[in-house]
Amino acid sequence: MMSVFSNASLQKFAVSVMVLLTCYFMIFCHCPGKWTKEVPTQNELRFLPQGPVPKSGPCNCPNGSTLLKNKLPKDEYEELVQRRAKELQQFKIRTTSVLSTPLFALPNSPLQYPIQGVHVQPLISTPVSLEVSKGVLTTEIADGGKVQGDGKTKMIMESSSLVTLNYLLAKVFYTSTIYHIHTGDLVSFQFEEHKAVFPITIKQPLLPVLYNMGKNVSSHVTVITKTFLRYPRLKGWFAGRNLAVSQVTTKYFLWVDDDFEFTEGTKIEKLVEVMEAHPELDVVGGIVKGNQFYFSLLYEEGEEMDGGCLYRKSKGRFHSLSGYPQCFLASGVVNFFLARTRAVQQVGFDPKLQRVAHSEFFMDGLGSLMVASCSHVSIGHQPKRDKGTYARFRHPPARDTTFKLQLHFFKNHLKLKPQSPLTKSGPCNCPPGSSVLKNQVPKDEYEELVSLEVSKGVLTTEIADGGKVQGDGKTKLIMESSSLVILNYLLAKVFYTSTIYHIHTGDLVSFQFEEHEAVFPITIKQPLLPVLYNMGKTVSSHVTVITKTFLRYPRLKVLLSSIRRFYSDIEVIIADDSFEPEHITGEHIRQYIMPPAQGWFAGRNLAVSQVTTKYFLWVDDDFEFTEGTKIEKLVEVMEAHPELDVVGGSVQGNQFYFSLLYEEGEEMDGGCLHRKSRGKFHSLSRYPKCIMVSGVVNFFLARTHAVQQVGFDPKLQRVAHSEFFMDGLGSLMVASCSHVSIGHQPKTGPSSDGRYGRFRHPPSSDTKFKLQLHFFKNHLNYFLKIIILPIPSNAKFTRKRK
Numbered sequence: 001m002m003s004v005f006s007n008a009s010l011q012k013f014a015v016s017v018m019v020l021l022t023c024y025f026m027i028f029c030h031c032p033g034k035w036t037k038e039v040p041t042q043n044e045l046r047f048l049p050q051g052p053v054p055k056s057g058p059c060n061c062p063n064g065s066t067l068l069k070n071k072l073p074k075d076e077y078e079e080l081v082q083r084r085a086k087e088l089q090q091f092k093i094r095t096t097s098v099l100s101t102p103l104f105a106l107p108n109s110p111l112q113y114p115i116q117g118v119h120v121q122p123l124i125s126t127p128v129s130l131e132v133s134k135g136v137l138t139t140e141i142a143d144g145g146k147v148q149g150d151g152k153t154k155m156i157m158e159s160s161s162l163v164t165l166n167y168l169l170a171k172v173f174y175t176s177t178i179y180h181i182h183t184g185d186l187v188s189f190q191f192e193e194h195k196a197v198f199p200i201t202i203k204q205p206l207l208p209v210l211y212n213m214g215k216n217v218s219s220h221v222t223v224i225t226k227t228f229l230r231y232p233r234l235k236g237w238f239a240g241r242n243l244a245v246s247q248v249t250t251k252y253f254l255w256v257d258d259d260f261e262f263t264e265g266t267k268i269e270k271l272v273e274v275m276e277a278h279p280e281l282d283v284v285g286g287i288v289k290g291n292q293f294y295f296s297l298l299y300e301e302g303e304e305m306d307g308g309c310l311y312r313k314s315k316g317r318f319h320s321l322s323g324y325p326q327c328f329l330a331s332g333v334v335n336f337f338l339a340r341t342r343a344v345q346q347v348g349f350d351p352k353l354q355r356v357a358h359s360e361f362f363m364d365g366l367g368s369l370m371v372a373s374c375s376h377v378s379i380g381h382q383p384k385r386d387k388g389t390y391a392r393f394r395h396p397p398a399r400d401t402t403f404k405l406q407l408h409f410f411k412n413h414l415k416l417k418p419q420s421p422l423t424k425s426g427p428c429n430c431p432p433g434s435s436v437l438k439n440q441v442p443k444d445e446y447e448e449l450v451s452l453e454v455s456k457g458v459l460t461t462e463i464a465d466g467g468k469v470q471g472d473g474k475t476k477l478i479m480e481s482s483s484l485v486i487l488n489y490l491l492a493k494v495f496y497t498s499t500i501y502h503i504h505t506g507d508l509v510s511f512q513f514e515e516h517e518a519v520f521p522i523t524i525k526q527p528l529l530p531v532l533y534n535m536g537k538t539v540s541s542h543v544t545v546i547t548k549t550f551l552r553y554p555r556l557k558v559l560l561s562s563i564r565r566f567y568s569d570i571e572v573i574i575a576d577d578s579f580e581p582e583h584i585t586g587e588h589i590r591q592y593i594m595p596p597a598q599g600w601f602a603g604r605n606l607a608v609s610q611v612t613t614k615y616f617l618w619v620d621d622d623f624e625f626t627e628g629t630k631i632e633k634l635v636e637v638m639e640a641h642p643e644l645d646v647v648g649g650s651v652q653g654n655q656f657y658f659s660l661l662y663e664e665g666e667e668m669d670g671g672c673l674h675r676k677s678r679g680k681f682h683s684l685s686r687y688p689k690c691i692m693v694s695g696v697v698n699f700f701l702a703r704t705h706a707v708q709q710v711g712f713d714p715k716l717q718r719v720a721h722s723e724f725f726m727d728g729l730g731s732l733m734v735a736s737c738s739h740v741s742i743g744h745q746p747k748t749g750p751s752s753d754g755r756y757g758r759f760r761h762p763p764s765s766d767t768k769f770k771l772q773l774h775f776f777k778n779h780l781n782y783f784l785k786i787i788i789l790p791i792p793s794n795a796k797f798t799r800k801r802k
Contacts, residue, residue: 065784068670068775071768080212084776085668087210090279091779140171179681179692180643181733204730205662207671208779209342211251217269221338222250227258236354238361239610243592245349246605248341249715256379257335260288265378271338274324274374280502282343282369285333286377293334294373295359297366299527307415310408310529312359317373318501327374329501332362336379343369346709352407352612355400363412367503367526413530449480449513450487456507456524457498461490498524531705533614539632540570540588543701544613547621548575548603551755553582555622555745560586562625562743570631573610574621575603579755599717601724608712611704619742620698623651628741634701637687637737645706645732648696649740656697657736658722660729670781673774675722677785680736690737695725699742706732713777718762719770726778 072080139147145159145168155172159165181204213220226240245253252275254268271284285294296316302308321327335358347365350357362371408414452459459477461469467481467490477494481487498507503526511518535542545563549556556574563572569588576584577594584591592606608616615638617631634647648657659679665671684690698721710728713720725734774780 062784065672065782066771067782068771068780071771072775080776081668083212084210084670084779087212087776088208088667088779090276091208091210093279139168139173142167142171177682181730205664206730207662207673207726208777209727210777210779211341212776213251217272220250220252220272221268222248222253222341223256224248224253225256225258225260236351236357238349238353238357239351241349241361242351242609243606245341245344246609246711247598247602247714249713251341252338253341253344254338255335259382259384260336261380261382263378263380266380267377268338270377271374274321274327274372275338275340277323278321278372280370281340281372282365283333283337283339283371284327285330285337285371285373286379287375288334288336288379289381290378291334292373292375294330295332295362297331297363299366299529301527302415307409307413308529310363310412310414321372321374324374326376327372330371330373331366332359333371333373342711345711348609348705348708350407350411350612351610353404357404360404363408363529364531367528370503410534411530411532413532449478450491451476451478451510451512452494453477453510453512454496454507454522456500456505457496457522460495460497462493464489496522533704535614538569539635540567542613542615542635543631544571544573544611544616544704545619546573546575546604546607546611546616547619548600548607549578549621550576550597550603551578552621553578553584556584558745559619559621559623559625560584560589566625566629567631571613573607575607577603597717599714600720601712601716602714604712604724605714608704608707614704615701616704616707617701618698622745623699624743624745626741626743629743630740631701633740634737637684637690637735638701638703640686641684641735643733644703644735645728646696646700646702646734647690648693648700648734648736649742650738651697651699651742652744653741654697655736655738657691657693658695658725660694660726662729665781670775670779672782672784673726673778673780674784684735684737687737689739690735693734693736694729695722696734696736713773715773716770717766719766723770726774 069077069081139150139155139157141147142159142164144161144164145157147155147157147168149155157165157168159168180202183202185202224241224244226237226244228240241255252272254271266286271286274284275281286292294315294317296313296318298311298313300309300311316330318329321329344365347361347368349361350364353360362369365371453476455475458473458475459471460473461477461479463469463472464486466483467479467486469480469490470478479487479490481490496507496509502524505524507522507524509520509522511520545567547556547559560572563570564586572586572589574584574589574591575594576591577596577598579596581591581593590610592610594603594606604618615635617634629649634649637647638644649655657678657680659676659681661674661676663672663674679693681692684692707728710724710731712724713727716723725732728734771783774783
């Protein structure tokens with residue numbers, strides 16, 4: 001994606017490609033004049049790389065791979081493939097924007113390079129084209145060219161021929177040496193006296209999450225609600241919402257209060273139609289008994305020590321929704337809404353908010369959720385008859401509101417939360433959607449004209465004596481002056497305001513001066529509110545222990561007893577889907593009874609949905625705490641490395657872990673996933689007993705908010721573990737540490753109900769269902785397991801020199 005240009009006579013050139021912090025880049029060849037037969041147009045140079053572009057292509061299936069399409073029912077294959085293709089297109093609409101298209105700087109200097117930088121996978125060796133990462137650079141050796149620093153972070157290429165020089169650039173490879181799922185770097189690209197620096201985004205691709213929907217609304221939508229005084233062990237409004245959402249397996253859910261009433265106007269399919277037509281939407285609200293409640297939120301980040309400012313405007317909205325004039329975009333809606341399950345699970349409902357809560361969900365979703373309100377779908381409200389016990393909770397005391405405001409201060413790092421009208425003061429003074437464009441033109445002494453043009457917003461500037469401005473408040477702004485001082489003053493005062501509401505998209509600015517033209521991107525993004533945890537000084541204030549049990553109460557009691565030997569006051573959450581639940585008593589224990597035999601991941605999802613601490617520790621119900629179960633050591637690792645999301649330990653001496661490699665493949669076939677048992681990346685800085693991996697054993701400490709964003713798929717009932725880490729690939733940074741361990745109870749003796757064995761060893765149909773799910777949901781073509789056996793401690797090896 002980088003080229004060197006020259007119109008000068010042939011001479012000896014040297015190019016320095018230096019990785020600042022280490023990186024990987026893409027290079028394309030184009031030599032004007034006598035070096036090429038055709039000269040590309042400016043648009044071709046800007047949007048079409050002039051050189052070899054590696055295509056994703058189909059994944060090669062190694063021996064031993066499971067080809068997922070072979071696991072599909074033959075009579076359903078064609079229909080499934082079509083539905084999967086449609087779902088993938090919606091997924092791509094939700095995850096791409098105009099900024100996803102590579103944009104190249106025109107060779108006004110002899111350097112052509114990607115303005116936005118490039119996106120790459122960590123720890124992948126890739127031919128230079130559109131991918132870079134942290135590591136070392138290599139290239140081919142060509143006649144007439146000299147290379148210094150091959151395999152190092154700084155590479156110098158030298159040749160008397162620009163053709164040879166660009167050939168060497170086009171053959172540069174990068175091999176990553178540091179594993180991270182989302183980070184960045186800078187590349188320094190030097191030629192003669194010219195120097196360019198561009199950014200690198202290093203990101204592990206996410207596996208798609210698609211939903212295999214049927215043809216009726218029942219296969220699209222689950223209706224969920226929360227009631228009170230029927231399940232008193234639940235801890236309030238948001239805890240109930242979180243629990244309900246954690247069990248949804250359909251693409252959408254419809255939230256209704258327990259005192260609502262369906263009417264002729266409650267047409268769920270109309271809300272589904274809006275969501276399907278606008279895949280960027282996450283929540284669509286209706287009206288309740290004639291009330292179309294909605295509001296807008298404005299967040300200003302403010303100063304670091306003081307915190308941000310949040311403004312909530314009742315009846316505030318943005319603009320109507322294309323194709324649906326009865327719908328408009330907003331920040332929050334009434335308690336009757338259709339929502340995209342995956343998107344809401346990633347935001348969640350804070351269980352700490354028990355009574356005074358509604359807008360808080362949309363506050364936490366600000367910058368993550370696209371919300372609309374529609375007037376053509378409604379629901380009724382039952383007559384109010386609330387008396388007795390319920391009324392006391394329906395109208396909580398003032399201390400609940402005080403607690404909520406204190407929570408906003410710490411968790412969301414807020415300084416101010418006024419209601420409308422919007423009054424602003426202090427350091428919070430930058431409205432979202434506005435950017436100051438401070439572009440300087442070269443200083444000179446003759447009259448000049450500068451133009452700026454955008455497509456998704458308008459440009460404004462100040463009026464200054466000696467300057468002429470055309471198009472103020474329009475998409476194209478032309479500024480003219482005989483003084484470069486005034487011209488640069490006008491440029492420094494240019495503001496961009498987006499006219500289309502979107503939480504994450506972009507625009508391109510065309511900047512022209514004389515015969516020169518530059519294009520640069522503007523990222524339009526709603527800032528996210530921080531989510532912080534107010535932790536105490538003990539491990540019990542940092543961590544909640546969670547588990548799921550099924551027909552194994554004797555083993556569960558051994559686990560609980562062992563926990564109390566070492567941690568007397570740590571909170572324990574139990575998800576229980578046994579056929580005949582046995583009530584578990586004890587201090588700091590919460591047991592949630594599920595419908596029978598809901599399965600492994602449904603139980604995990606429920607338990608995690610109720611955690612209010614920064615971290616949780618997952619343990620199986622037949623584990624046993626020992627002297628080596630030092631939770632605080634895992635917390636220490638996580639606090640020292642805030643980029644980590646999951647840290648696993650060892651179980652009875654087994655430090656089980658694996659690595660995952662995902663190739664996106666062709667659009668119709670799908671991607672390829674390689675799972676390597678005992679695969680690892682590198683050790684963790686300052687913790688040599690910890691290594692970076694993709695997945696760990698069933699004993700791990702995890703960052704609550706990060707895991708809630710990924711979730712455990714409730715459709716996976718029995719055959720499931722790696723699937724959580726597959727869904728978290730690209731989202732979760734995972735490590736495995738050998739210095740913290742837990743015991744495993746003996747497998748002998750009467751430890752569980754006799755029916756347990758039938759569920760512990762499910763039929764092959766469960767595995768077949770899981771593979772079919774990977775084909776559709778994760779858009780996979782094949783899945784390959786590579787098993788590496790542990791090396792015996794007494795093994796001896798010899799190494800031969802090549």
